[in-house]
Each structure stands twice: as structure tokens, then as C-alpha cells.
Amino acid sequence: MSVPVEITINGRVFSGEVEPRQLLVHFIRENAGLTGTKVGCDTSQCGTCTVQLDGAIAKSCTVLAVQASGSTVNTIEGLSDGVDLHPLQEAFWNKHGLQCGFCTPGMIMASEELLRNNPSPSREEIRHALEGNICRCTGYQNIVSAVEEAAGAMGGS
Amino acid sequence: MFPSQFTYHRAASVAEAVELLNGNEGAKLLAGGHSLLPMMKLRLASPPTLVDIGQVAELKGVSADGDGVRIGALTTHAEIAGSALVQERAPVLAEAASRVGDPAVRNRGTIGGNVAHGDPQSDLPTVLTALGATINAAGQNGERGIAAADFFTGLLENALDDGEIVTSVSVPGVASGAGTAYVKFSHPASRYSVVGAAAIVSVANGVCSSASVVVGGVESTPTRAASVEAALAGSGVGADALAAAASAVSGDFQGDAMGDVYASSEYRQAMAGVYVRRALEAAVARGG
Ligand SMILES: Cc1cc2nc3c(=O)[nH]c(=O)nc-3n(C[C@H](O)[C@H](O)[C@H](O)COP(=O)(O)OP(=O)(O)OC[C@H]3O[C@@H](n4cnc5c(N)ncnc54)[C@H](O)[C@@H]3O)c2cc1C
Ligand code: FES
Ligand code: FES
Numbered sequence: 001m002s003v004p005v006e007i008t009i010n011g012r013v014f015s016g017e018v019e020p021r022q023l024l025v026h027f028i029r030e031n032a033g034l035t036g037t038k039v040g041c042d043t044s045q046c047g048t049c050t051v052q053l054d055g056a057i058a059k060s061c062t063v064l065a066v067q068a069s070g071s072t073v074n075t076i077e078g079l080s081d082g083v084d085l086h087p088l089q090e091a092f093w094n095k096h097g098l099q100c101g102f103c104t105p106g107m108i109m110a111s112e113e114l115l116r117n118n119p120s121p122s123r124e125e126i127r128h129a130l131e132g133n134i135c136r137c138t139g140y141q142n143i144v145s146a147v148e149e150a151a152g153a154m155g156g157s
Numbered sequence: 158m159f160p161s162q163f164t165y166h167r168a169a170s171v172a173e174a175v176e177l178l179n180g181n182e183g184a185k186l187l188a189g190g191h192s193l194l195p196m197m198k199l200r201l202a203s204p205p206t207l208v209d210i211g212q213v214a215e216l217k218g219v220s221a222d223g224d225g226v227r228i229g230a231l232t233t234h235a236e237i238a239g240s241a242l243v244q245e246r247a248p249v250l251a252e253a254a255s256r257v258g259d260p261a262v263r264n265r266g267t268i269g270g271n272v273a274h275g276d277p278q279s280d281l282p283t284v285l286t287a288l289g290a291t292i293n294a295a296g297q298n299g300e301r302g303i304a305a306a307d308f309f310t311g312l313l314e315n316a317l318d319d320g321e322i323v324t325s326v327s328v329p330g331v332a333s334g335a336g337t338a339y340v341k342f343s344h345p346a347s348r349y350s351v352v353g354a355a356a357i358v359s360v361a362n363g364v365c366s367s368a369s370v371v372v373g374g375v376e377s378t379p380t381r382a383a384s385v386e387a388a389l390a391g392s393g394v395g396a397d398a399l400a401a402a403a404s405a406v407s408g409d410f411q412g413d414a415m416g417d418v419y420a421s422s423e424y425r426q427a428m429a430g431v432y433v434r435r436a437l438e439a440a441v442a443r444g445g
Pocket of ligand 1: 045062279
């Protein structure tokens with residue numbers, strides 16, 4: 001039996017009939033066609049599926065699409081205006097904060113929440129905020145440096 | 158991975174949730190979904206019906222309750238960690254909530270789901286037992302309170318009757334002057350506690366006047382460290398005295414210590430002594 005779902009993603013309303021067991025990450029990727037958000041572990045641990053659900057980061061592989069009906073979701077695609085990169089995207093580029101790039105959408109969405117709550121985080125605080133995001137390539141040093149640089153560019157230090 | 162099929166209901170109130178739960182054979186509540194959905198994706202659980210309580214406003218929030226706090230079942234770990242009232246009246250609970258999983262897990266997971274799930278690797282059952290909290294439940298026969306010490310009855314088992322839901326948790330305020338601490342050994346991938354230790358310690362004239370010490374992660378339910386508490390009663394609180402008291406914890410495990418590929422039961426028990434010592438040191442340092 002399908003259920004109606006309506007979710008506002010990056011400011012645009014997406015509605016559809018889905019099975020109750022459909023996960024939010026699949027609604028984002030398949031119904032909305034926004035494939036920036038990845039599925040990595042699928043066991044709630046790696047964070048590459050991280051999106052912002054009503055303003056707070058969530059692992060979208062561990063939320064049902066129907067649970068999010070009526071909510072607002074922001075994904076990596078919503079971060080830039082399509083012309084200029086967001087300071088976090090710019091900084092991940094400058095600081096080599098990515099190699100394969102698979103973890104990057106989740107890293108950036110989690111970092112965005114951190115900088116909103118704490119504009120000038122220490123390296124330790126950055127690591128703590130990214131505890132739920134796993135990277136198999138970079139060794140994290142450059143990710144932390146990228147978030148530091150973005151904080152500076154956004155007016156923090 | 159997908160869960161197997163189920164019917165979905167969204168409840169608007171506690172009364173409606175109780176009705177839906179009782180009217181659908183095998184139905185399960187869905188709160189933050191951060192214990193239930195992973196189990197359903199692995200097909201370790203396949204409930205035919207889910208009753209989503211995620212939008213029930215009356216289950217959310219923290220309020221003052223006598224000298225303690227009352228925390229709605231749907232309050233998230235992030236909200237508990239950030240609550241000024243919890244930080245002031247039961248700082249050890251705010252500390253434990255701030256160490257659950259990672260930031261995304263803390264944004265979704267709720268105290269009601271955490272206690273109802275009863276995972277031995279969880280943090281809140283350990284701390285709520287140490288604090289002497291009460292779990293408030295509602296069902297078809299009305300409401301009742303269950304002491305945390307009686308609530309956790311086994312691995313993923315609790316004292317709720319069928320069709321009962323957790324509505325809130327009442328936490329007594331910590332006595333003024335008492336020092337508290339929660340320390341944990343986080344699993345490196347999931348951040349669940351391999352071992353967690355909660356300590357609430359009062360000191361008068363350099364001597365321990367009361368102590369509540371509870372360990373999680375070793376047995377299937379929180380272990381009250383009665384031998385440690387007895388060793389502390391009337392004892393000094395210097396480093397040697399605390400270390401000696403902490404080592405008594407080995408006498409508190411009743412032989413059902415758990416082990417897995419990551420940490421054997423012997424290792425967990427050995428680490429319990431270390432983490433109890435650290436919790437006692439931190440609690441004593443913060444008291445006064
Ligand atoms: C990657 C990861 C890491 C984690 N790390 C930790 C950790 O370090 N420490 C820790 O303590 N926890 C950890 N958790 C678990 C997390 O805290 C869960 O959110 C929590 O245990 C369950 O809360 P929930 O709201 O998500 O419940 P749900 O998953 O929605 O429900 C869990 C169970 O409780 C029942 N239930 C839910 N609400 C109620 C209610 N009000 N009344 C009666 N029954 C109810 C459900 O039917 C279900 O059986 C982790 C989870 C993940 C995914
Ligand atoms: S895919 Fe969601 S946490 Fe890994
Ligand atoms: S850049 Fe490859 S996983 Fe992080």
C-alpha cells in the first residue's frame with residue numbers, strides 16, 4: 001500500500017506516492033533526481049547520506065521518506081546558487097579536502113551545520129562534529145583544514 | 158537495504174498512539190527510528206505495522222519537576238545535551254546525551270526510544286539508573302511510573318506491558334555539592350559504548366558520604382556497582398582510595414558479562430574497572 005509524501009527539497013516541493021518502507025535517501029535520489037547525496041554503508045555509520053532535515057543534519061538512509069513528509073530537506077545541491085561555490089565547497093577544493101569525493105556531500109552538510117552553530121570552531125571541535133562522517137581516502141587532515149579555511153572565509157576564524 | 162513491508166500510521170496524540178498500538182497485532186512505535194530502522198533494514202525486526210509518534214507534540218520537551226526535570230519521551234539527545242535545565246539539575250545526563258553516537262544520531266534519537274529499546278551498549282539507561290530516574294508510561298489502563306532500576310529487564314527487554322508507551326522520564330535533581338561524571342569507551346565505528354560508567358559522589362570533610370555508581374555495556378542491563386559504593390562509603394577520596402574502590406567492580410558482575418568480536422567479556426570487565434576509576438576521579442574533582 002502506498003502513502004502520499006510531500007517533501008520540500010532545496011526549496012522545491014516534491015510529492016509522490018511511495019511505499020512506507022522507502023528510505024528518504026532513495027526519495028531524494030530517485031524521486032527528486034538529486035544524486036549528490038550518496039549511499040555508502042547503508043547501516044547508519046558512514047554519514048555519506050547526510051542531509052539537513054528541518055535544519056538539523058540527519059542520516060537519510062535511517063529516515064523513512066514518509067517520516068519526512070511535510071518537512072524541509074536541504075542537500076548538497078542546494079548549497080551553491082549554481083554560479084559561485086559555497087565557501088565550504090571552495091575550501092574543500094583549495095585544501096584538497098577530497099580525493100574520490102564520495103564522502104564529501106555528507107562532510108559538507110555536517111560542516112555547514114557546525115559553522116552555523118559555531119562560526120569559529122577549533123580543529124578538535126571540527127573533528128568532533130564530523131565524528132559521524134567516515135572518509136576512506138584523505139586521512140581527515142585536509143578535511144579539517146578545509147573546514148577551518150571555510151570558517152575564516154565566512155567571517156569566523 | 159529495505160525493511161520488509163509494513164503498514165504506516167502517524168499518530169497525532171498519545172491517546173491515538175496507544176489506540177493504534179493496541180488495535181494492530183505486532184505493531185511497533187517509531188520515534189527517531191535510529192535503533193528500529195537499522196534493525197528493520199537488516200531484517201532483524203519486521204513489524205507488520207509502524208505507529209509513528211515523531212509528530213506528537215505533547216511528548217516533546219524538558220520541564221522543571223520539583224527539584225528535578227521531566228523529559229518528554231520524544232526529546233532528542235541533542236536537546237537533552239543542550240538543555241540548560243538538564244545541565245543544571247542532572248549534569249551527568251546532559252554529559253551522557255552529548256556522547257551518544259555522533260551529531261546526526263543525536264539530532265534524531267530520542268530518550269523514550271533509547272530506554273524502550275534497551276540496548277546494553279546504550280548510554281542513557283546507565284545514567285538514568287545511577288540517577289534513580291522514573292520511566293513514565295501510558296497504556297489502556299492509564300499511567301504509571303517504573304523505577305529505572307526495574308525498567309531494564311534483559312537484552313532489548315523492558316518492563317512495559319504490551320501496548321504501553323513511554324511518555325516521559327522523571328529525573329530527580331542531583332544533591333547540591335555532589336560531583337557527577339559519565340565516561341565511556343566508544344566503539345570506534347558506531348560510537349556506542351563498549352563500556353560506560355556513571356558516578357554521582359558526595360564528599361563531606363574529605364570523606365565520601367554517598368555514592369551511586371553504575372556500569373553499562375558489560376551485562377545485558379545496567380550493573381549497579383554495589384561493591385564499589387560499599388568500598389567508597391566513609392572512605393577517603395584520594396587517588397589510591399578511588400582506585401581501590403573502582404577495582405571492586407569485578408565483584409559486581411553476575412557472570413553474564415557479554416563479549417563480541419570487538420571486545421571479549423574479560424576485556425569489558427577489565428575496562429569497567431578503568432572507566433569506573435575515571436568516572437570517580439572526575440566526579441570527585443567536579444564536586445564541592
Ligand atoms: C550509528 C549509531 C550510533 C549510535 N550510538 C549510540 C550511542 O553511542 N549511545 C546510545 O545510547 N545510543 C546510540 N545509538 C542509538 C540511538 O540513541 C537511538 O536513537 C536510540 O537508542 C533509540 O531512539 P529512537 O528515538 O531512535 O527510537 P526508535 O528507533 O524509533 O525505537 C526504538 C525502539 O523503542 C520503541 N519505542 C520508541 N519510542 C517509544 C516510546 N515512547 N514508548 C515505547 N516504546 C518506544 C520502538 O518501538 C522500538 O522498539 C546509535 C544509533 C546509531 C544509528
Ligand atoms: S549510507 Fe547512511 S550512514 Fe552510511
Ligand atoms: S574522499 Fe574518498 S571517501 Fe572521502
